[in-house]
Structure formats: C-alpha cells, structure tokens
Amino acid sequence: MLAAAQHRTPRRNRIIRTLVAAGTGAAVLALPLIGATAASAATPAAGSATSTASTTLAGYPNNLDGWIRESLAIMAEKKIPGSYNGIYRNIIRESSGNPRAINLWDSNAAKGIPSKGLLQVIDPTFNAYHVAGTSFDIYDPVANITAACNYAAARYGSMDNVHGAY
Incomplete structure (x- = not known):
C-alpha cells in the first residue's frame, strides 16, 4: 500500500485513547482499595460452618x-x-x-x-x-x-x- 493511501490516526486521538486506557487502569486498581475501606464484614448465617483458612472476611488472602x-x-x-x-x-x-x-x-x-x-x-x-x-x-x-x-x-x-x- 502506498504511504499516501495509508490510514493515519490523528495524534490527538492516540493521546486521548492512551489517557482513557490509563484512567481505566487506575480505576481498576483503585476499586479493591475503595471496596476494602468501605466494606463491612458479613456475619455467617446461623448454622453455617466457616473455615478460618477460606475466609477473606479478616482481610487475609487464601494462600x-x-x-x-x-x-x-x-x-x-x-x-x-x-x-x-x-x-x-x-x-x-x-x-x-x-x-x-x-x-x-x-x-x-x-x-x-x-x-x-x-x-x-x-x-x-x-x-x-x-x-x-x-x-x-x-x-x-x-x-x-x-x-x-x-x-x-x-x-x-x-x-x-x-x-x-x-
């Protein structure tokens, strides 16, 4: 394809896409932090058994x-x-x-x-x-x-x- 016929994305559009992608990434990273500070621990239903290791209510990962x-x-x-x-x-x-x-x-x-x-x-x-x-x-x-x-x-x-x- 000839250089004159190639589609060129305007520089401004590339910058906007980059900023949107960066903003989305930051939001995805921030969501767990926001949720962790605003969440309250749910109490298990009566009669339900929970294992200390499998619970994430205490904030510890199951690993x-x-x-x-x-x-x-x-x-x-x-x-x-x-x-x-x-x-x-x-x-x-x-x-x-x-x-x-x-x-x-x-x-x-x-x-x-x-x-x-x-x-x-x-x-x-x-x-x-x-x-x-x-x-x-x-x-x-x-x-x-x-x-x-x-x-x-x-x-x-x-x-x-x-x-x-x-």
Whole structure:
C-alpha cells in the first residue's frame, strides 16, 4: 500500500485513547482499595460452618502468605512467639506449602498417627496445642500453623528456633 493511501490516526486521538486506557487502569486498581475501606464484614448465617483458612472476611488472602499472616495475628493475641520467616522456613521444609500434605512413611505413620498439614503435626500434638479461636481441622492451614507454633514455643521457645524435624 502506498504511504499516501495509508490510514493515519490523528495524534490527538492516540493521546486521548492512551489517557482513557490509563484512567481505566487506575480505576481498576483503585476499586479493591475503595471496596476494602468501605466494606463491612458479613456475619455467617446461623448454622453455617466457616473455615478460618477460606475466609477473606479478616482481610487475609487464601494462600500461604495469608495463612501465615493470619496465624501471626492470632499468635500475637495469644502471646505465642514466632516470626513470618521462621514459620515460612519450616513450612517449606515440612510440606512445601501444601496444607493437605500427609507423611505416610515416618515413625509416626508406622505408629498409625501420620504427620499432617503445613507443619506436619500429629493428631495428639495438634489436639494438645490447639489454639482457641481456630478450627479443629488439622488440615486447616491457620489452625495447623498456630497449633504447631504453640507447640514449638512450649518445646523450643519459638518456631524460629526449629531448624529441622521437631
């Protein structure tokens, strides 16, 4: 096609389209912030069961980062020591971040009480160190982290002091 016959968009139209696209992008980014500051938490219907890990009412994402941060908030309330880095390091070593992980081959499994969840806790330890306000489901990420950190605090001073199987 000859240069003289090509369609040319006027410069002004390109600038307007760019500004509109930028404004739309900014609005999309701002919406979650506006919603988060204006939203109020809904209360679950009577009789409905909610898992601490799946809820977003507390403002924590349903992922490893959110589970650790929510656990740390509960731990702070209950005065259970531990840091994000200490918890994260142990989770990655124990379960690679899989809240449904289960160990079916170690000595605990041989005794019929396999280690479960993010921090590979056995049922008796989970029950003994369960933290009030968290789920009684050992696979619930927040409950698993918080109970394991409560156990580590009692046994080692903090999850931060755990550098191997515990």
